[in-house]
Amino acid sequence: MTRQIYMDYNATAPMPPRVIEAVASSLGQVGNPSSVHRFGRLARRAIEGAREAVAQAVGAKPAEILFTSGGSEANNLALKGAGRARILASAVEHDSVLAAVSAVERIPVDRDGIVDLTALDRMLNTDPTPALLSVMLANNETGAIQPIAEVVRVARAHGALVHCDAVQGLGRMAFDLPALDVDFASLSAHKLGGPMGTGALYVRDGMVLQAQIAGGGQERSQRAGTPNLSGIVGFGVVAQQSRDDLQAMERVRELRDRLETGLKRLQPSVRIFADNVARLPNTSCFAVAGLDSETQVIALDLAGIAVSAGSACSSGRVQSSHVLRAMGADPTLSGSAIRVSLGWQNEERDIDEFLTAWGSLLVRHAKSLQTETAA
Amino acid sequence: MSLELKTNIPEKNGSGVARGSNAPKMPIYLDYQATTPCDPRVVEAMLPYFTEKFGNPHSRNHQYGWEAEEGVEKARAQVAAIIGADEREVIFTSGATESNNLAIKGVMRFHKDKRNHMITTVTEHKCVLDSARHMEMEGVEVTYLPVQQNGLVDLEKLKAAITPKTALVSIMAVNNEIGVIQPLAEIGKICREHGVYFHTDAAQAVGKIPLDVNAMNIDLLSISGHKIYGPKGIGALFVRRKPRVRLEALIHGGGQERGFRSGTLPTPLCVGLGEACAIAQREMGAEAERLRFLRNRLLEGITKALPEVYVNGDLEQRIPGNINISFAYVEGEGLMMGIKNLSVSSGSACTSASLEPSYVLRALGVEEELAHTSIRFGLGRFTTEQEVDYAVEHVVSAVKRLRELSPLWEMAQEGIDIKSIEWSGH
Numbered sequence: 078m079t080r081q082i083y084m085d086y087n088a089t090a091p092m093p094p095r096v097i098e099a100v101a102s103s104l105g106q107v108g109n110p111s112s113v114h115r116f117g118r119l120a121r122r123a124i125e126g127a128r129e130a131v132a133q134a135v136g137a138k139p140a141e142i143l144f145t146s147g148g149s150e151a152n153n154l155a156l157k158g159a160g161r162a163r164i165l166a167s168a169v170e171h172d173s174v175l176a177a178v179s180a181v182e183r184i185p186v187d188r189d190g191i192v193d194l195t196a197l198d199r200m201l202n203t204d205p206t207p208a209l210l211s212v213m214l215a216n217n218e219t220g221a222i223q224p225i226a227e228v229v230r231v232a233r234a235h236g237a238l239v240h241c242d243a244v245q246g247l248g249r250m251a252f253d254l255p256a257l258d259v260d261f262a263s264l265s266a267h268k269l270g271g272p273m274g275t276g277a278l279y280v281r282d283g284m285v286l287q288a289q290i291a292g293g294g295q296e297r298s299q300r301a302g303t304p305n306l307s308g309i310v311g312f313g314v315v316a317q318q319s320r321d322d323l324q325a326m327e328r329v330r331e332l333r334d335r336l337e338t339g340l341k342r343l344q345p346s347v348r349i350f351a352d353n354v355a356r357l358p359n360t361s362c363f364a365v366a367g368l369d370s371e372t373q374v375i376a377l378d379l380a381g382i383a384v385s386a387g388s389a390c391s392s393g394r395v396q397s398s399h400v401l402r403a404m405g406a407d408p409t410l411s412g413s414a415i416r417v418s419l420g421w422q423n424e425e426r427d428i429d430e431f432l433t434a435w436g437s438l439l440v441r442h443a444k445s446l447q448t449e450t451a452a
Numbered sequence: 453m454s455l456e457l458k459t460n461i462p463e464k465n466g467s468g469v470a471r472g473s474n475a476p477k478m479p480i481y482l483d484y485q486a487t488t489p490c491d492p493r494v495v496e497a498m499l500p501y502f503t504e505k506f507g508n509p510h511s512r513n514h515q516y517g518w519e520a521e522e523g524v525e526k527a528r529a530q531v532a533a534i535i536g537a538d539e540r541e542v543i544f545t546s547g548a549t550e551s552n553n554l555a556i557k558g559v560m561r562f563h564k565d566k567r568n569h570m571i572t573t574v575t576e577h578k579c580v581l582d583s584a585r586h587m588e589m590e591g592v593e594v595t596y597l598p599v600q601q602n603g604l605v606d607l608e609k610l611k612a613a614i615t616p617k618t619a620l621v622s623i624m625a626v627n628n629e630i631g632v633i634q635p636l637a638e639i640g641k642i643c644r645e646h647g648v649y650f651h652t653d654a655a656q657a658v659g660k661i662p663l664d665v666n667a668m669n670i671d672l673l674s675i676s677g678h679k680i681y682g683p684k685g686i687g688a689l690f691v692r693r694k695p696r697v698r699l700e701a702l703i704h705g706g707g708q709e710r711g712f713r714s715g716t717l718p719t720p721l722c723v724g725l726g727e728a729c730a731i732a733q734r735e736m737g738a739e740a741e742r743l744r745f746l747r748n749r750l751l752e753g754i755t756k757a758l759p760e761v762y763v764n765g766d767l768e769q770r771i772p773g774n775i776n777i778s779f780a781y782v783e784g785e786g787l788m789m790g791i792k793n794l795s796v797s798s799g800s801a802c803t804s805a806s807l808e809p810s811y812v813l814r815a816l817g818v819e820e821e822l823a824h825t826s827i828r829f830g831l832g833r834f835t836t837e838q839e840v841d842y843a844v845e846h847v848v849s850a851v852k853r854l855r856e857l858s859p860l861w862e863m864a865q866e867g868i869d870i871k872s873i874e875w876s877g878h
Contacts, residue, residue: 083516089508089716097502104498104683104724106460107481107489114795115479116460117486146546146685149705149715173705173714267716272502274546274685274718289702291586292549292579301579302549303487303678305685308718374513383507383514 079381082427086359086420087217087245088385090270092311093421099314100272103307110304111293120306127313131264134316135243136253137279143286143296144309147276148244149173150289151263152211154278154300155240156181158286159261161209165200165237167192167223168403174211174242175399183403184212189354190221190404194231201235208237214246214262218400218416220360221351222250229258238284244268244276248319249326249357254279261286266312269319270421275308322421329419330358332428336417337361339432344439344446348410350401359420364406364413365439367446373415373438380434382427385416460489479795480839484773484832485628485656486797490724491681491833497727498683501720509717510708520719527726534729535654535673536664537690543709544722547687548655548676549579550702552622554689554713555651555672556583558699559620560592567619571595573605574815576624580653584622593617601817602766603632611642620649625657625673629812629828630765631774633661640669649697655679655687659732660740660771665690671697675729677721681833682728686721689713739833744772746831746840751775753844758851760864764813764826773831778813781861782854784824790850794843797828 083091092100103123108116110124125139132139145151148171156164156177166174168183169190175181182200185193192212201208210232215222225241232239240261246252248269254262262279266272278300280286285299292301315322340347340363350362364370370386377384401411417431439446460478501523509524511517525539532539545551560570564587572584574596584594595613599605605623614621621643626633636652643650651672657663659680665673673690677683691697691712705714732739755761760780779787788798798810809823818826829843855861860870 081515085508085511085514085516088511088517089506091506092502097499100502101495101499104490104495105492107487108460109483109487109678112483112486112795112797114483114792114797116481116483116795146550147715147718150546150703152705153703153714171705172707173703176704176707176714178704267718272718272720273508273716274721290546290550290553290579291582292553292577294578301553301582302547303676303684305546305683305721307490307683308685308721378514383511383516385511385513 082382082430083422084417084419084427084431085383085385087268087416087418089267089273090420091422092270092272096270096272096311096314100307100311103310106306110306111295123306124304124309127309127316130313130316131277134247134319135262135264135279136255138282140297141279141282143278143280143300144304144312145276145278145300146274146305147267148242148263148265151265151276151278152240152242153177154286154289155261155263156209156211157289158299159209159238159240160287161207161238163204163206163208164211165197165208166211167213169216169221169400170211170213171217171242171244174213184210186403188405189351190216190219190400191354192223192228194224194227197228198231201231201237208235209240210237211240211242213242214252215250215357216351216400217245218398219351219362220245220357222355222357225257225259245357248315248322249359251323260284266308266315269315269322271315272308272311275305275312277312325421326358329421329423332419332423332425333359333361335425336428336431337363339428340435343432343436350404350406350414360416360418362414362416364410364415365446366407366410366413368438368442369413370415372442373435376438377431377434380430382431382434385418386414479793480843481795482829482831482835482839482843483795483797484830484835485631485679485828486830487678487684488681488832489834490683491728491731493731494682494724494727498720498724501723505719507719509719510706523719524717524722527722530726530730531675531688534658534663534733535675535690536666538693541690541693543689543691543712544717544725545687545689545713546685548653548674548679551674551687551689552577552579552653553583554699554702555674556580556620556622557587557702558712559649559651559672559697560587561590561700562698563619564590564592567617569593569595569615569617570620570622571597571610571613571618572622573597573599573624575599575603575627575812576622577628577653577655580622580624599815602769603627603630603764603812603816604766604769605634605639607635607638607642610639614642614646614648618646618648620651622651622653625652625654625663626660626771627765627812628656629810630776630816631656631771632765633657633769633771636663636668636670643671644669656771659729659736660773662736665692675725677725677728680728680732683721683724686718686725688725740772743831743835746835746837747772747775749837750829750831750840750844751777753841754847757844757848762822764816764818774828776826776828778818778822778826779851780822780825781858781864782825782851783858786854787825787827787850790854791827791846793846797830798826
C-alpha cells in the first residue's frame, strides 16, 4: 500500500496520542457537571480546568470562554446572539458566518483577500444602524491573515462590535484576544489536533449573548446542554500545548516554503494566492490555469496524498470557492485551485513526494497547459 | 496504540463498597438519568476514528474524508434502526438539548405565520420549556398541559387543547425525574388525526423502551448520546420525511445535515452514538428485566423497612431503571448528607443546584415538604445487586436516624395530625 500523506489540516487535524488518551479516559468517566455529587463535581472540575487552558491560550479570562459544539455554532451564536440589527462580514468569511443571518452585508476584499478598510469605513458611514462586524483572523482556504487591530479601530469609530472567527489561527499563529480588542472570537478544537465536536466562543467581559440553545442554564445561561466533557478535556490538552505548537510551526513554515519553491520551479506560472500578505505558516493555496482542481485532487489521492480543492465544508456541492471569487480570481484559475495545509505529522519527504506526484501530473497535462498558455 | 478502557464505576465483582486500598473512595453511582458512562465497547468503536480514520467527513477529495463519512453513515443507520426510522431522517446534533431546541424553535419559526400555537406539558425537561418560552417571546401561543397525579398526560385534555392554529405538540417520552412513560402511540394518533406535528423528547426513553416512529406516529424525536452509554456532545433529531416535516435551522453554514444543522460532524462522537444505539437495541430486553428486578429490590427493601415513604409517578408506566421516592418526616438536605455514599439526585440534574422544589413533583401535586425530601434513584448497566443492597441499607439507616431526631416524626408517632397544628409565627 502507498504511504498515506495527509495535507488537509485546515479541514481537520489528526489528534496527537496524548490527546487521544485524555479523551478516551474521559469518555469512561461518569458524571454530569451539573450534578452536585462527587461524580458531578469531578466532571465540573475537569471542564473548568480545560476552560482555564483555553483562556490562557488566547490571553483571556476563564469566565470569557463559553464552550460550544464547534466553530460553526460559535459563529452562529456570536452573530445571532449579539443583538445587532446590522451585520457586516468580509466576503471571504466561512459559510457559517456568511449564512448565520439572512442579510449579511459583505465587505469587499483585495486581490490577496485582505478586507478593504476604506470600503468598510464607507459602509459604516452610510448607515448609522448599530452594527456587528465579523472578520476572520486567518482564512481557511488561503491562510491570509486579516489586520484585525485596524478593523477594530474602524469599527470603534462607528460604535460597531467586532467578532473574529479565529478557528484557523489557534495553534498556528500567536494572538491575544484582549490585545486584539475584539468583542467575540470563535475557536475550534479539531483544527489543531483536538477532538471534533468542541469549540468555544470568547465573549469579552461585560458582553452578554442571547442564547441560541436554551435550557438548563449551562455556560452562564448562554449555551444550554450537558457539555461535551471528553471533547472539552481534549480541547484543554491541545490548548495547553498550543504555545509549543507555535514553535513547531516554524518547522511547518519551512515545509510550506519548500513546497512553494518546488511548485515555482516545476511551473513558473503557478499562482499562489495571498502570497503578498502575511499568511498562516501551514497553508498554501495555488493554481495553474488549465489544470483543474478535480483532476489534481483525484491524481493526488491515487498517489496517497490528501489535499483539498477548497473548503471541506460545502458538503458535497461542487462549486467554485467564494473566497477566490471575492479576491477577483479568474473563474478558470479558481477552478484550478488546490489547498495544501500542513501540520505536526508532516515531514520533508511528504513535500518531496507531493512535488514528484504534482510534477508528473504537469507532464501528463503538458499539452492542455500549453494550449491554455497560448490562448 | 493500546488504551485501557474502563469506567470509574466500581468493578462489578466485589461488594461495590469495599475498594482497593489505594483507590480513591468513590460513592456508588445511582444517577443514570443524569448521565451514563460511555460503554467500553462504545469507546472501542470510536477509537479508530481518533487515530487512523481521523478525516473530516465532509472532505470530498480524499480517502480520509470518505472513511470518516462511511463511519458517520453507518452510525446514522444504527440510530435510525433503534427508533424504526429511515436513516435519511436522522440529523446529528450536539445533544438532546440542541435537538429539542431545533425541533421546537425550528418547527414553530417555520410555521408560526400560519399556525402560531403549540402544546407541551408542565413536566417537560427544562430545555423544552425554555424553548417554548422563547417562542412565546416570538409571538407563539403555548399551552402547557397539566399532568395527572401519576405524571401522565390526560389525553382528553390534549384533544381539547388542539385548535386549528396548532402546529406542534411536544410531549416527552419518558420523564427524567420520575421515569414515567407517556402514552406515545395514543398521543401520536391524536396528533396525526388533527394534522399536528408530534415531537417527543426521547432522551430518557431510547434504549430503555421500544420505540417506533411509524407505529407511534412520531414526527420529530430527540435522542441523547450520554444518556445511553454513548459520549456526551452528540445527539440526534429524527425529522420525518413522509409526510415531510419542515423546520428552520438553528445553526447555519456549510449546509450539512440536509441544511438543518451546519457544522463539521464529529465523526468519533457520531460513531459512538451509533454503537450505543446498536448495543442498546440488542440488549434492551434482557437489560430491562435485570433492571426491573434491581429496581423492585431497591423499592421493596426501602418500603419494607420504612413507613411513610411515597413513590412519585406511576409505578407501572415507568422505565425499569428509575424510582423516585419521597421520605416523610426527614429534612431534604439532611437526607442528602446522610446518604452521601450514594450519588443520587434530589431533582433533575439541571436544577439540582437550586433549592427550589422540583417543578415536576409539584406538578404531580406532591406537597412542598415531600418534594424536598424526594430522591431519584437511577439504576443502569453497571449497577449490581450488591450496590442496591448497600443502597437500601444506607438509606434505611439514614432515614431512621434522621427521624429519631425529628420532633415531627415523634408527634406523628403519637398520633398528632401535624397539618392541624397552627404554628405560631416567629
